[in-house]
Amino acid sequence: MPESHPAPQRFPVTVDVVALTVRNGELNVLLITRLIEPYRGKLALPGGFVLAGEDLQEAAGRELAEETGVEHLPGHLEQLGSYGPKGRDPRGDILTVAHLLLAPDFPVLAAGSDAEQAAWYPVRDIQSGELQLAFDHAQILEDALERAKSKLEYSPLGAAFCGEEFTIAQLRAVYEAVWGTRLDPRNFHRKATGTPGFLEETGRMTAGDAGRPAALFRLAPAARPTAGQPTRAVLNPPLMRPRES
Amino acid sequence: MPESHPAPQRFPVTVDVVALTVRNGELNVLLITRLIEPYRGKLALPGGFVLAGEDLQEAAGRELAEETGVEHLPGHLEQLGSYGPKGRDPRGDILTVAHLLLAPDFPVLAAGSDAEQAAWYPVRDIQSGELQLAFDHAQILEDALERAKSKLEYSPLGAAFCGEEFTIAQLRAVYEAVWGTRLDPRNFHRKATGTPGFLEETGRMTAGDAGRPAALFRLAPAARPTAGQPTRAVLNPPLMRPRES
DNA sequence: ACAAAAGTGTTACACTTACACCCATGG
DNA sequence: CCATGGGTGTAAGTGTAACACTTTTGT
Numbered sequence: 001m002p003e004s005h006p007a008p009q010r011f012p013v014t015v016d017v018v019a020l021t022v023r024n025g026e027l028n029v030l031l032i033t034r035l036i037e038p039y040r041g042k043l044a045l046p047g048g049f050v051l052a053g054e055d056l057q058e059a060a061g062r063e064l065a066e067e068t069g070v071e072h073l074p075g076h077l078e079q080l081g082s083y084g085p086k087g088r089d090p091r092g093d094i095l096t097v098a099h100l101l102l103a104p105d106f107p108v109l110a111a112g113s114d115a116e117q118a119a120w121y122p123v124r125d126i127q128s129g130e131l132q133l134a135f136d137h138a139q140i141l142e143d144a145l146e147r148a149k150s151k152l153e154y155s156p157l158g159a160a161f162c163g164e165e166f167t168i169a170q171l172r173a174v175y176e177a178v179w180g181t182r183l184d185p186r187n188f189h190r191k192a193t194g195t196p197g198f199l200e201e202t203g204r205m206t207a208g209d210a211g212r213p214a215a216l217f218r219l220a221p222a223a224r225p226t227a228g229q230p231t232r233a234v235l236n237p238p239l240m241r242p243r244e245s
Numbered sequence: 246m247p248e249s250h251p252a253p254q255r256f257p258v259t260v261d262v263v264a265l266t267v268r269n270g271e272l273n274v275l276l277i278t279r280l281i282e283p284y285r286g287k288l289a290l291p292g293g294f295v296l297a298g299e300d301l302q303e304a305a306g307r308e309l310a311e312e313t314g315v316e317h318l319p320g321h322l323e324q325l326g327s328y329g330p331k332g333r334d335p336r337g338d339i340l341t342v343a344h345l346l347l348a349p350d351f352p353v354l355a356a357g358s359d360a361e362q363a364a365w366y367p368v369r370d371i372q373s374g375e376l377q378l379a380f381d382h383a384q385i386l387e388d389a390l391e392r393a394k395s396k397l398e399y400s401p402l403g404a405a406f407c408g409e410e411f412t413i414a415q416l417r418a419v420y421e422a423v424w425g426t427r428l429d430p431r432n433f434h435r436k437a438t439g440t441p442g443f444l445e446e447t448g449r450m451t452a453g454d455a456g457r458p459a460a461l462f463r464l465a466p467a468a469r470p471t472a473g474q475p476t477r478a479v480l481n482p483p484l485m486r487p488r489e490s
Numbered sequence: 491a492c493a494a495a496a497g498t499g500t501t502a503c504a505c506t507t508a509c510a511c512c513c514a515t516g517g
Numbered sequence: 518c519c520a521t522g523g524g525t526g527t528a529a530g531t532g533t534a535a536c537a538c539t540t541t542t543g544t
Contacts, residue, residue: 496541
C-alpha cells in the first residue's frame with residue numbers, strides 16, 4: 001500500500017452483474033436497455049455506481065434489485081473480476097467490478113417509464129452477434145460464461161439455477177445449457193446422486209408430467225451456502241464436462 | 246450501468262500484489278515493511294494507488310517494480326479479486342484490486358532509506374500467526390493461496406515458478422510446496438511428461454548434482470503465455486492434488 | 491561398491507462411457 | 518397397450534496410486 005503525500009487519484013466505481021439463468025433449456029442473461037447516453041438504446045449489463053459506505057457485493061445486489069424490481073434475489077452471487085479503469089467508458093476512466101449471479105428463472109418486474117427495463121435474453125443471441133452489448137460488456141459476458149462453466153464442474157452451484165427442490169433431469173438441463181453439450185441421462189443421474197455431499201433426497205416426487213415420476217432433491221447441507229460464508233464445498237472428483245475436441 | 250445525474254461517488258483505488266515463489270522447497274510471499282501510518286512498521290503486501298490513465302495490471306506491475314527494484318518481472322501476473330471499499334482502511338473507503346504473481350525466485354534489490362523494503366517471507370510464518378499482516382492482507386493472502394493451488398491443477402502455470410528450463414523434480418517441488426503435500430516422484434514424472442501440450446524436452450541435461458542427471462524441459466509452445474493473451478491452456482485431465490481427508 | 495536421484499514397468503483399483511434393460515406413469 | 522421419461526446393471530476403456538525395479542551419476 002501507498003505512501004500518499006500527493007492526494008491519490010480517485011475513480012468512479014461501478015458494479016455490473018452478469019445474471020444467468022436457464023429458460024426452456026437455454027442459457028439466458030439479464031440485460032437492460034440503456035435510456036441515457038452513452039450507448040442510449042443499446043443493451044447492457046445491469047449495474048451502477050457504488051455508493052459511499054457500500055461494499056461491492058452489497059452494491060451489486062442493490063443495483064440488481066432496483067433494475068429488476070425483485071427484492072430478495074434468488075441464487076448465488078459472486079465476484080467475477082474488475083475491468084478498467086482505462087478506456088472502457090467514453091465519459092472517462094471508470095472502474096467496474098463485474099459480478100456473476102447464477103439464479104433460477106425469476107420474473108422481472110416492469111420498471112416505470114423512466115427506469116431501465118431489464119429482461120432475459122438468450123446468451124446465444126449475443127454470441128452470434130445478433131445482439132450487441134454496450135461498453136466492454138461482451139467481454140465481461142464471455143468471462144462470466146467461462147467462469148460459470150468451470151463452476152459447474154467443481155462446485156455444487158449448478159443447483160443455484162434450480163429452485164429449492166428439483167429433479168435430476170432439471171439439474172442435468174442446467175449442465176447441458178451452460179456447457180452447451182448433451183449428457184447421458186443415466187450416467188448423469190448416477191454421478192449426481194452418487195457424489196457425496198452434493199444432493200439430498202427430499203422423499204417427494206414429481207407428478208403430472210409424462211413418464212415415470214422423478215424423485216425431488218435438494219442441496220445437501222454441506223453444499224448449501226451459509227450466511228456470510230458462500231459455499232466452498234467442492235465436488236471431488238469433479239463432474240466432468242466433455243472434452244472440447 | 247448508471248443513470249448518474251448526481252455526480253457519482255469516487256474512490257481511491259489501490260492494487261496489491263501477492264507475489265509467490267518457491268525457495269528451498271517452501272512457498273514464500275513478497276512483503277514490504279510499512280514506513281508510514283497506518284500500520285507503520287508492520288508487514289503488508291506490496292502495492293499502491295492506481296494512477297490516472299493506468300490499467301489495473303499495469304499499475305500492479307509498476308508498483309511491484311518500484312518496490313523490488315526489479316525492472317522486468319518474471320513469472321505470471323493475473324488479477325485475483327477486489328476488496329472493499331468499506332471498512333478495510335482506517336483512512337477511509339479505499340477499493341483494492343488484488344493480483345497474484347507466480348514467479349521464479351528472484352532477488353529483491355535493496356531500497357533507498359526512504360522507500361519500503363520488500364523481502365521474501367515464508368507463507369507458513371504468516372499462517373502460523375508468527376507474522377501478522379496489515380489491513381485485510383491476511384485474507385487476501387489466503388484467497389491467493391487457494392487460487393494458486395487450483396491454478397496448478399488445471400493450468401500449466403506451475404512452470405511459472407521455474408525458470409526457462411527446469412527438471413521434472415524442480416517442477417514437482419513447486420507442486421509440493423504450493424499444495425503442501427508429497428507427491429510420488431515416479432507418477433508425477435509420468436503425468437507431467439505424458440500430458441500433451443504441457444512440457445517440451447530441451448535435449449539438455451543437468452550435471453554435477455547427486456544422482457542420475459535429469460533431463461531439462463521447458464513449457465510447450467501451446468502452454469506459453471503469448472503477448473497480450475495470457476495462457477488459457479488447460480491440463481485435461483488435471484494434475485490432481487491429493488484429496489484432503 | 492554404495493548412495494542418491496532419474497526414469498520405466500506393472501498391477502490393482504477408481505472412475506467414465508456406452509448402452510441394454512427394467513420401472514412407473516399418462517394417454 | 519404404447520410412448521415417455523426415470524432409474525439400475527454391466528462391461529470396456531482410461532487414468533490414478535502404489536511400488537518393484539532399472540539406469541546413471543557422484544563419492
